[in-house]
Amino acid sequence: MAELDTSQGGGHKKKGPGVKKAKKLSTRVDLTPMVDLGFLLITFFVFTTTMSEPTAVRLYLPKDTERPEEQNKVKNSGALTLLLNKNDNIFYYEGELLPDGSNFQSTNWKDVRDIILNKKKSTRPEDFVVIIKPGPESTYRNTVDMLDEMFINDVKRYALVDITPQDLQFVVASEGGGSAPAGN
Amino acid sequence: MTAMCDVAFLLLSFFILATQFKPDEALEVVTPKSVSTRQLEGKDIVLVTMDRDGKVYFSIDDNNPDEKEIVIEEVDKMKNLGLTDAEKAAFKNRGSFVGVPFSQLKSYLQMSPDQIKDLNHPGIPVTDTLNNELQVWMRATVEAFKGKKMNLMVKGDNEAKYPSFKGIIDAFKKNEQFKFSMVTDPEGVPEGTELARKIEKMGAKATDEQ
Numbered sequence: 585m586a587e588l589d590t591s592q593g594g595g596h597k598k599k600g601p602g603v604k605k606a607k608k609l610s611t612r613v614d615l616t617p618m619v620d621l622g623f624l625l626i627t628f629f630v631f632t633t634t635m636s637e638p639t640a641v642r643l644y645l646p647k648d649t650e651r652p653e654e655q656n657k658v659k660n661s662g663a664l665t666l667l668l669n670k671n672d673n674i675f676y677y678e679g680e681l682l683p684d685g686s687n688f689q690s691t692n693w694k695d696v697r698d699i700i701l702n703k704k705k706s707t708r709p710e711d712f713v714v715i716i717k718p719g720p721e722s723t724y725r726n727t728v729d730m731l732d733e734m735f736i737n738d739v740k741r742y743a744l745v746d747i748t749p750q751d752l753q754f755v756v757a758s759e760g761g762g763s764a765p766a767g768n
Numbered sequence: 769m770t771a772m773c774d775v776a777f778l779l780l781s782f783f784i785l786a787t788q789f790k791p792d793e794a795l796e797v798v799t800p801k802s803v804s805t806r807q808l809e810g811k812d813i814v815l816v817t818m819d820r821d822g823k824v825y826f827s828i829d830d831n832n833p834d835e836k837e838i839v840i841e842e843v844d845k846m847k848n849l850g851l852t853d854a855e856k857a858a859f860k861n862r863g864s865f866v867g868v869p870f871s872q873l874k875s876y877l878q879m880s881p882d883q884i885k886d887l888n889h890p891g892i893p894v895t896d897t898l899n900n901e902l903q904v905w906m907r908a909t910v911e912a913f914k915g916k917k918m919n920l921m922v923k924g925d926n927e928a929k930y931p932s933f934k935g936i937i938d939a940f941k942k943n944e945q946f947k948f949s950m951v952t953d954p955e956g957v958p959e960g961t962e963l964a965r966k967i968e969k970m971g972a973k974a975t976d977e978q
Binding site: 615616618619622623625626629630637638639640641642643644645646647668697701718719720721722723724725726727728729731732735736737738744746 | 770776801802804805806808929933941946948949955961
């Protein structure tokens with residue numbers, strides 16, 4: 585593999601003193617380190633590349649029932665309702681939405697985790713339920729992110745519920761009466 | 769020496785080139801990220817795709833030609849489309865998907881692959897609760913997969929609006945399909961959260977069950 589050219593050193597003795605022949609420099613470069621590096625890179629990439637395979641999030645839907653007595657009842661005190669909205673806005677309220685909207689608050693994706701955790705700590709585990717209401721202007725990403733958030737925070741009970749006109753009213757009001765369909 | 773060097777760089781260039789090849793997908797969908805590590809199941813896939821404009825497309829795995837045939841037969845019957853055998857065969861082709869309302873299905877199935885590429889797919893109407901056409905597709909699919917477990921999947925784009933997704937969910941619910949998977953890209957679990965602690969305790973399995 586790696587050969588050392590010693591012929592020149594040996595050959596030097598034979599020449600008489602003062603006779604200087606132009607040294608023939610070898611044009612061969614020792615490639616071993618480069619090959620080593622090449623293989624090292626190959627092995628590194630081969631081992632580290634995990635083909636980014638898509639994963640799946642499971643979602644179990646509840647059955648729609650017309651009869652109210654069959655529906656799951658949620659204790660108001662333990663409920664946290666999150667309203668997803670356009671431009672990644674989140675509104676939320678704890679328990680039931682008061683008619684005057686005094687418990688209607690806004691938040692963002694950074695703080696929502698703390699809100700969920702706070703609520704989780706302050707309620708009894710068996711009463712705790714998060715209700716996710718994606719608005720018509722929210723994106724699919726928002727919905728999946730929120731479901732993910734449930735998973736990250738280990739929320740056992742959560743529901744994906746349609747937004748009610750009443751909720752929507754507060755949302756529109758909070759957004760400064762903005763024209764809802766604007767900005768697509 | 770030189771030979772080995774050659775081999776090394778050949779391999780290197782091969783991997784560099786090979787990893788760049790990306791399948792030319794008919795629909796470009798950027799899926800959201802999630803912490804879930806559950807791998808996609810590869811068999812009997814019924815895929816509902818939602819692009820960034822919220823348009824909905826329907827497709828069945830190419831490895832299920834029998835089910836595909838039943839689905840198109842059923843849809844033809846339910847909607848009285850009067851499809852010819854050639855049009856039905858077009859639905860059974862590899863990689864075929866439907867992104868048009870029933871009114872355009874017949875002409876859509878007559879198109880050549882090149883025409884389909886250039887077509888601006890209107891998508892299957894789902895947002896209208898009274899005319900949710902995906903519901904019909906799903907009914908046919910449930911019929912086709914009778915006695916067999918199908919893997920219902922939704923592959924949605926980040927930017928798709930929620931009403932389209934709701935339309936899809938409704939179509940599933942109406943056909944008693946309460947379980948489905950959403951295709952996502954893997955993402956790291958944030959530090960210091962409940963899930964991170966759970967993973968420490970249970971190992972990577974914690975993110976599998978969802």
